[in-house]
Amino acid sequence: MKRKHREILIAYLFLMPSFVILGLFVFWPVGFSFVLSFFKWDFKNMTNPQFSLFANYLEIFRFESPVSHSFLNSLVGSLFILGMSLLISLMIYQALTLKKDKVYWLFLSGLIMVLGFLFRGDSFLRLLFSLSAFAVIALSGVKRTKHIQLFFSHGWPSAFLAIIVFLMWNLVDKKIYGLMDYFLEAQEKNLFVKALVNTGYYVLLTVPTTIVLALGVALLLNSNIKLRTFFRTAYFIPFVTSVVAISLVWKWIFNDLYGLLNYFLSLFGMEGIAWLKDEKWTIPTIAMVSIWKTVGYDAVIFLAGLQNIDKFYYEAAEVDGATTWQKFKHITWPLLSPTTFFLLIVSLISSFKVFTEVYILYDGLPGPYNNSGMTVVYYVFDRFYQQQRMGIACAAAYILFAIILIFTGLQFWAGRRAVEYVS
Numbered sequence: 207m208k209r210k211h212r213e214i215l216i217a218y219l220f221l222m223p224s225f226v227i228l229g230l231f232v233f234w235p236v237g238f239s240f241v242l243s244f245f246k247w248d249f250k251n252m253t254n255p256q257f258s259l260f261a262n263y264l265e266i267f268r269f270e271s272p273v274s275h276s277f278l279n280s281l282v283g284s285l286f287i288l289g290m291s292l293l294i295s296l297m298i299y300q301a302l303t304l305k306k307d308k309v310y311w312l313f314l315s316g317l318i319m320v321l322g323f324l325f326r327g328d329s330f331l332r333l334l335f336s337l338s339a340f341a342v343i344a345l346s347g348v349k350r351t352k353h354i355q356l357f358f359s360h361g362w363p364s365a366f367l368a369i370i371v372f373l374m375w376n377l378v379d380k381k382i383y384g385l386m387d388y389f390l391e392a393q394e395k396n397l398f399v400k401a402l403v404n405t406g407y408y409v410l411l412t413v414p415t416t417i418v419l420a421l422g423v424a425l426l427l428n429s430n431i432k433l434r435t436f437f438r439t440a441y442f443i444p445f446v447t448s449v450v451a452i453s454l455v456w457k458w459i460f461n462d463l464y465g466l467l468n469y470f471l472s473l474f475g476m477e478g479i480a481w482l483k484d485e486k487w488t489i490p491t492i493a494m495v496s497i498w499k500t501v502g503y504d505a506v507i508f509l510a511g512l513q514n515i516d517k518f519y520y521e522a523a524e525v526d527g528a529t530t531w532q533k534f535k536h537i538t539w540p541l542l543s544p545t546t547f548f549l550l551i552v553s554l555i556s557s558f559k560v561f562t563e564v565y566i567l568y569d570g571l572p573g574p575y576n577n578s579g580m581t582v583v584y585y586v587f588d589r590f591y592q593q594q595r596m597g598i599a600c601a602a603a604y605i606l607f608a609i610i611l612i613f614t615g616l617q618f619w620a621g622r623r624a625v626e627y628v629s
Contacts, residue, residue, distance in 0.1 A: 239600045239603065239604075240600070240604060242255065242596065242597055242600045243262055243263070243597060243600035243601040243603075243604055244257060244258065244259055244260070244262070244597075245257055245258060245262075245597050246258040246261065246262070246597050247595075247596045247597040247600075248593075248594055248595045248596065248597065248598075249594040249595075252594075255597065258597070262597045262598045262600070262601035263601050263605070265598055265601075266398045266598060266601055266602055266605065267396065267398065267399075268396070269392065269395040269396045270395045270396070271395055273388065273391055273392050273395065274383075274391060275383040275387075275388060277385075277388060279383060280383050280384055280385045280387065280388035281385060283383045283384045283385075284384040284385040284386075389402070389403050390403070397577060397580065397585065398582075398585055398602065398605075400577055400580055401577075401580045401581055401582045401584065401585040402582060402609075404488075404489055404578070404579065404580055404581055405557075405558060405560070405581045405582045407489050408489050408492060408493055408496075408557060408560055408581065409554065409557045409558060411489065411490065411493040411497075412493045412496050412497055412500075412553070412557050413550065413553045413554055413557055415493070415497055416496075416497050416500050416501050416504055416553060417504065417546065417549060417550065417553065419497065419501045419505075420500075420501045420502075420503075420504030420505040420507075420508055420549070421504075421505075421508050421542075421546075423441060423501065423502075423505040423508075424504075424505045424506075424508030424509040424511075424512055425508075425512070425538075427441075427505065427509055428509055428512045428513065438506065438509070440502075441501070441502035441505055441506070442502040442503065442505075442506055443502065444498060444499045444501075444502055445499060445500065445502045445503040447499075449499065449562040449563065449566075450562060450566055452495060452498075452499055453495060453562065453563050453566035453567055454566060456491075456494070456495045456498075456567065457482070457566065457567050460481035460482050460491055460567070461481075461482070462478055462479065462480040462481060462482070462483060465478075465481070467479075467481065468481075482567060482568065482574060483574050484574070485573065485574060485575060485576055485578040486578075488568075488573045488574065488578035488579045489578070489579065491567065492560065492563045492564055492567065492579065495563045495567070496557070496560065496563060500553070500556075504549050504553070507545060507548070507549055508542065508545060508546075508549070510545070511541075511542050511544070511545030512538070512542070515537070515538065515541045515542075519537045519541075520533055520537060523536070523537060543624060543625045544625055547617070547621045547624075547625045550617060551614060551617055551618075554610070554613055554614070554617070555610055555614065558582065558583075558606060558609065558610050558613075559583050559606075560581050560583065561581060561583040561584055561587065564579045564581060564584055565584070565587075567579075572584050572588070582602065582605075582606045582609075583606070585602055586599045586602045586603050586606070587599075589602060
């Protein structure tokens with residue numbers, strides 16, 4: 207027993223230098239910044255911060271003018287749109303599973319006509335959501351589970367009642383105000399909300415695109431192609447290169463007068479784009495730089511996952527006459543789910559922290575104009591270093607921390623149900 211305690215003590219003594227360094231430069235600043243988020247600490251109160259409780263958090267979400275609908279009303283509207291979209295999709299799915307019954311085909315035709323009436327010009331997002339949900343159900347080939355069977359056995363009265371309510375709502379020309387509408391309006395009245403919208407837009411552009419491209423590159427690098435080592439190194443080099451250097455190079459590429467990207471567009475007879483001057487291209491340009499930098503790292507991780515898959519599975523599938531797509535769908539993709547899960551978490555966290563690309567591409571400004579490149583981290587930087595409002599900067603940083611924590615928790619919750627681990 208004494209020997210065991212002595213070994214534990216020796217181990218902690220070896221770890222002590224790391225604990226001291228982490229405590230001084232990581233844990234203490236993190237904890238102290240959380241405390242400062244409840245203080246009014248700015249240029250006027252530099253030496254004597256004043257306790258203000260949640261005043262900094264309220265200041266961050268203070269609007270210049272009221273939003274036409276509250277967040278709660280927008281949330282209820284989004285849930286209503288989501289429920290109606292799911293309902294309509296399930297009804298179409300039911301019709302498609304009973305192809306031989308003409309009654310259901312007539313019902314489907316009538317439903318499409320109803321859709322044309324329901325979704326008018328101001329309801330494009332609802333139409334898009336319904337069609338997207340329908341496409342997911344129709345293309346994924348889901349089976350008739352007990353929940354779906356229970357719905358169609360006992361849920362028809364509620365379904366028709368919901369459709370009637372939806373029809374009556376549209377007859378009086380009422381627009382259902384959703385979360386998307388709320389954020390699009392609120393971003394013009396609150397800078398932090400604009401930063402949240404821009405950051406969310408950036409995350410939606412970069413994370414799925416990077417994962418898909420990296421998987422494609424990994425599949426190519428895992429095949430028997432020539433110069434595989436050279437291509438692996440070439441794809442990985444951008445990840446280990448300085449972000450500042452990469453952003454400077456891409457700044458020249460994006461130049462609208464003599465940039466390489468517009469030159470290639472001119473070869474196809476296309477008009478050049480003002481990549482760094484047009485507001486609508488601000489987030490896509492930042493996303494392109496980040497995707498080009500990160501895709502090599504993700505590809506290497508995917509490649510490691512591919513090489514850990516036992517070839518026995520593919521040999522057995524070939525004996526059964528499986529096609530390349532079937533082998534990918536039923537072997538490669540399920541067995542890559544732990545790798546994909548890891549990359550999704552890492553990519554999501556890093557995407558929420560985007561800052562350097564914005565700062566370099568736009569010469570220290572949050573976009574060309576109208577704060578079109580304002581992200582959450584840039585908001586923290588602006589409040590801390592430029593406006594000297596350190597308390598608000600700390601509060602914004604912890605709001606970002608909470609958002610990342612929520613999304614990471616949701617990913618872990620979904621991962622327990624979707625990830626397949628093979629021992």
